[in-house]
Amino acid sequence: MKQGLLLVLFLIALTSLCDTINQLFLKSAIDSLNFTPTLNIIKIFKFIFQLVSKPRLWVGLVFSLISLCVWLVVLSKADLNFAFSADSMHYIFIALASRFVLKEKMGTWRWLGTGLIVVGIVFVSLS
Amino acid sequence: MFKKKVTLKILLLLIASDILETAVHFFFKKSTLVFSQGQVTDLATMLVFLKVVFSSAFLWAGLLTVVAVFIIWSMILSKIDLSVAVPIASFSYILVPLVSIIFLHEQITALRWIGVFFVILGVIFVSLSSKERTEQAK
Numbered sequence: 001m002k003q004g005l006l007l008v009l010f011l012i013a014l015t016s017l018c019d020t021i022n023q024l025f026l027k028s029a030i031d032s033l034n035f036t037p038t039l040n041i042i043k044i045f046k047f048i049f050q051l052v053s054k055p056r057l058w059v060g061l062v063f064s065l066i067s068l069c070v071w072l073v074v075l076s077k078a079d080l081n082f083a084f085s086a087d088s089m090h091y092i093f094i095a096l097a098s099r100f101v102l103k104e105k106m107g108t109w110r111w112l113g114t115g116l117i118v119v120g121i122v123f124v125s126l127s
Numbered sequence: 128m129f130k131k132k133v134t135l136k137i138l139l140l141l142i143a144s145d146i147l148e149t150a151v152h153f154f155f156k157k158s159t160l161v162f163s164q165g166q167v168t169d170l171a172t173m174l175v176f177l178k179v180v181f182s183s184a185f186l187w188a189g190l191l192t193v194v195a196v197f198i199i200w201s202m203i204l205s206k207i208d209l210s211v212a213v214p215i216a217s218f219s220y221i222l223v224p225l226v227s228i229i230f231l232h233e234q235i236t237a238l239r240w241i242g243v244f245f246v247i248l249g250v251i252f253v254s255l256s257s258k259e260r261t262e263q264a265k
Contacts, residue, residue, distance in 0.1 A: 026201065027209045035205040037136055047205075048198055068155075072180055073173060076159045077166065091214060098210030106210055106256075113252030114210070116245045117217050123242025124220050 008078045009086060011070050016090040018067035020097050025060030027102060085125030088118045133215065133254050137206055144199045145219045147192050154189030161185075207257060214253040220246045 032054070035047045051057055074083050095114045098104040161183045162176050180186055203212050221243050227233040235243075 023209055023213070027204050030201055030204045033205070035202070037140065037202045037206055044198065044202070048201065051201055069177060072155065072159055073176070075156060076162060076176065080156070091217065094213040095210050098208065098213075102209060104208045104210045109252045110210060110214075110256035113249040113254075113256060114214050116249030116252065117214050117220075118249075120242045120245030120247075120249060121217065121220055123245060124224065124239050125242075126238075 004077070008074060008082075011074050011077075012083060012086045013089065015067045015070040015074060016087060016093050018063040018070065019090065020093040022060040022064040022067065023094060024097055024101055025056045025063070029054040029057045029060070081125045085122045088121035088125070091118050091121075133207060133211065133257050137203060140199055140203050141212070141215055141218075144196055144203065145216055145222065147196045147199070148216070149219055149222075151189050151192045151196060154185045154192060158183040158186035158189060211253055211257040215250055217246060218250055221250075 029051060033047065033050055035050075038044065091114050095106065095111065099106050158180050162179045166172075200212075224235050224239060224243055228235060
């Protein structure tokens with residue numbers, strides 16, 4: 001039982017990590033395009049077309065696919081409440097990756113806000 | 128230079144992406160319920176598991192929704208920091224309890240309310256941090 005729990009935690013960390021890597025590649029590909037959000041369908045499709053022709057996007061999608069497969073295994077093994085509460089570590093991975101890989105300026109409030117969200121999700125999921 | 132402030136347009140996109148994301152979770156969970164051969168313990172069972180799951184219509188409905196979420200999410204990320212977009216998208220943790228109360232008449236425990244409060248506070252802090260950054264970036 002204990003070993004099963006450790007395995008599930010490891011799988012959840014793996015799925016979070018793969019998704020974070022995917023987000024990093026996606027964000028980096030998007031930033032290289034200089035697009036402004038619009039409701040113009042033609043512009044959106046042009047943007048998506050430019051985006052999918054970036055090789056690094058596909059590297060990200062491979063990680064996304066791994067993340068999805070692992071997440072499906074997690075869902076089949078673990079209680080949904082537990083899976084979601086443990087998946088809140090995703091927000092920590094994203095914050096660290098944004099800060100150290102994308103060099104985004106986090107600031108005290110953003111760290112504090114991210115921390116509150118993680119604690120909040122654990123409470124919501126486990127209660 | 129980019130403006131990184133969270134505007135109403137971005138907020139609406141985030142809500143749309145959150146609702147669709149919830150639909151994705153619903154479809155994926157439904158697809159795993161098709162698998163009834165017990166626990167996934169080794170690579171061989173995992174392959175059987177994936178084969179069963181990928182032949183479920185729910186999984187493909189989920190994947191189609193994933194494409195929609197991808198397009199909306201890309202538009203969001205074109206304007207704001209990753210470290211802002213991801214935490215703000217967490218307000219599905221607020222939406223789900225509210226929907227449960229209003230439409231499903233579920234009882235929400237005190238601990239869950241505290242959790243919802245923390246998430247709301249966190250989302251507000253992160254949104255404000257993004258505004259501050261725009262001002263700093265002149």
